[in-house]
Amino acid sequence: MSLLAEPAKDRMEELERLPWLSFLVVKWALQDKRVHLTFAPRQLAYSREAHGRILQELWNFRAPEDDSDRSRNAWQLIRSAFHAQQLFQKEQDFGFLRWPALIQGLAHDHPCRRMFREATSLEPDDFNDLAMVMLTFTTRPGATIHPRNLAAVKEGYGERLAKFLELFSRDLQGLxxxxxxxxxxxxxxxxxxxxxxxxxxFPLYRSDQGILRCWHPKVFSRGIETTPHLLMMEQPQAYSDAYSKVFEKHVTALTTRAxxxxxxxxxxxxxLNGNMAQQGKALExxxxxxxxxxxxxAKMSxxxxxxxxxxxxxHRAxxxxRVLEAVEQGYSVSADLRCVAxxxxxxxxxADCDFLIVVVSxxxxxxxxxxxxxxxPSRVLSASDDGVRQRMPLHHxxxxxxxxxxxxxxxxYQGWVDLPELLARAAQNNLGGPDSRLTLFEHIKLSDGQQLRPALRHEESERVMERLRCALNLPEA
Known part of the structure; x- marks a missing residue:
């Protein structure tokens, strides 16, 4: 933790410290019961140099190939290697506010809201308030939070703060x-x-004295966004059934607004007037x-x-x-629209061409x-129908x-982008070369003065700040 807490010159230097591997070493040490949770001075043989060597060995490790590895996919290797790295590079976008805000707007007895309460012991708006408060204390690795720092929050939120900390903090034995x-x-x-x-x-480490330390800001921000869902996913079918409709409704609202x-x-x-064959292939x-x-x-999963x-x-397939199902739905609708009937x-x-945007969770x-x-690679994903394949090739x-x-x-919605032009340009770029991107937004270059504030997250952040101002008796801005 002290190594990761040292200031880095830039994001690249911080990334070069391989923080996800450091936390993997912590995980393995805690899983090994031979490793004592308390260390006498004479046992402090684990140095920074030793840790650095372990990280390098883990970074360089490649499993030996055997007959079962002959089909190892280079693109999949790149994709999996990029997974943790891109999350440690991600800018704070307040994505953790999204789902609690959507759930708070549902009826009190709605299955989504009930599942959220059971998973977190909190109402969605209280969760967002406390997540925002704790985010201000966790802006650097190893950030220390003394109980006195949270006195005003405890006075304003009482047991709700205790429940939040119980959810996200653990001592070594608890970990x-x-x-x-x-x-x-x-x-x-x-x-x-x-x-x-x-x-x-459990992004907060809790000492015996009740002092909290943040393992890493990215681990904390990722944790407050994903942990409620990880807990609810312990009932995968109930979770998917309950949340799919909310997800689809949000995606539809975003599209119709724009x-x-x-x-x-x-x-x-x-x-379609009762044509159930075509109805079954409808899109959002x-x-x-x-x-x-x-x-x-929209495909929630x-x-x-x-x-x-x-x-x-x-196993990947x-x-x-659900993504493959969405692609087939797109092909079917593209064909159905051209039927004489x-x-x-x-x-x-x-229309000369079709584009399909599959929105996933x-x-x-x-x-x-x-x-x-x-x-x-062993599957043929292009449309079997010649007309559909020409109108909606894979890069569309x-x-x-x-x-x-x-x-x-x-x-x-703001009028900064023409959607068909963006999709046509992104489709061409993604065929390969230096302009290829993993996200659609990366194909957009905002002009000076164009400040991106997605409506739901922006409006919820303002509501959170107003609730905090009232609960903590803060002066008006």
């Missing part, structure tokens, strides 16, 4: 107990070297533009880290089942259809996480 549970050992072998630190579930001409799923199905939203259609489909680290193509044949069927580091094909398919989609739709 050891948690890390000895089966869930902490699901990733094994080479994949474990590339996982984002398991300590994201594109008033959008055709939503309910209206599409109603116009179809947005018609001159010369093209933009399809939007548990998508654990293993979806990024899986070495077997067969199984974990990406379709009520949309004249309005939408004359986590970043899958795929970019789009081209990236999906690269990690599933984008697979984006919710944060990326929010950013892009905010730019479209």
């Amino acid at each position: 050891r107990s948690a890390l000895l549970l089966p869930d902490a050992s699901k990733l094994v072998g080479e994949s474990e070297l590339r996982e984002f630190p398991y300590l994201q579930r 594109c008033s001409q959008a055709l939503v799923e309910t209206d599409y199905k109603a116009a 939203v179809i947005v018609p533009f001159r010369g093209c259609n933009v399809f939007v489909e 548990t998508f654990p880290d293993a979806v990024l680290l899986e070495e077997s193509e067969e 199984r974990r990406l089942k 379709s009520p949309f044949a004249e309005q939408l069927g004359n 986590r970043d899958l580091l795929l970019g789009g259809g081209v990236g999906l094909q690269r990690i599933l 398919i984008f697979i984006v996480d919710l944060a990326d989609f929010e950013n892009v739709m905010e730019c479209v």
Whole structure:
């Protein structure tokens, strides 16, 4: 912790310290019962030099190849290696505010809200308030938080603060107990070297004196965003069933806010007038533009880290089942729109090309259809229909996480971006070369004065600050 707490010149130097591997060493030490949790001075043989050598060996490690490794996929190796690195480079985007804000707007007895309460022992708005407060104390690795620093927060939030800290902090014995549970050992072998630190579930270390220390700012910010979901995913089917509708509704709202001409799923199905074959292949939203259609489909899933680290193509395909379903839905709708009997044949069927945006609940580091094909090389992912394949080739398919989609739709809403032009340019760039990108927003260059503030996160941050001002008796800004 002291090594990671030393100031770095820039993000690259901080990344070169391989923080995810340092936390893996911590995890292994705590899982090994032969390692004592208290150290007498004579036992302090573990030096920085020794730690550095271990990190280098882990970084250089490559599992020996055997017959089963002949099909190892170079693109998948790059993707899995990039996973932890990109999360340690990610700028703070207040993504942790999103889901509690969406859940807070639901009825008190809604399954999503009930599951959130059961997982965190907090209401969503209290969770966001306390997460924002603690975020201010965790801006650097090893940041120390004394109980006196939280006195005003304790006075304003009482037991709710205690429940939040109980959720996210552990002493060494508590960490050891948690890390000895089966869930902490699901990733094994080479994949474990590339996982984002398991300590994201407990990003605050608690000393015997009640002093808190932040393992790392990125571990904390990732933890407050993912931990409630990790807890709720212990009931995977119930979680997916409850949250899918909320996710789809949010994606639809983002699209219709930015594109008033959008055709939503309910209206599409109603116009089909009982043709259940076509209704079954409907998408969340179809947005018609001159010369093209933009399809939007939301796919909520548990998508654990293993979806990024899986070495077997067969297992990768199984974990990406919902994404593959979305691609097939896009192909079907593209064909259906051109049917003579379709009520949309004249309005939408004359478009020269179609684009598909698959919005997923986590970043899958795929970019789009081209990236999906690269990690599933034995499958033919292009459309079987010649017309669909010409209108919507693989590079016309984008697979984006919710944060990326929010950013892009905010730019479209503000009038900073023309969506068809962006998609056409991004599709061409993603065929390969230096302009290829993993996220859609990276193809956008904002002008001076254009400050990106995605509506949900921005509005929730203002509500949080107002609630904190009242609870902590802070002066008005």
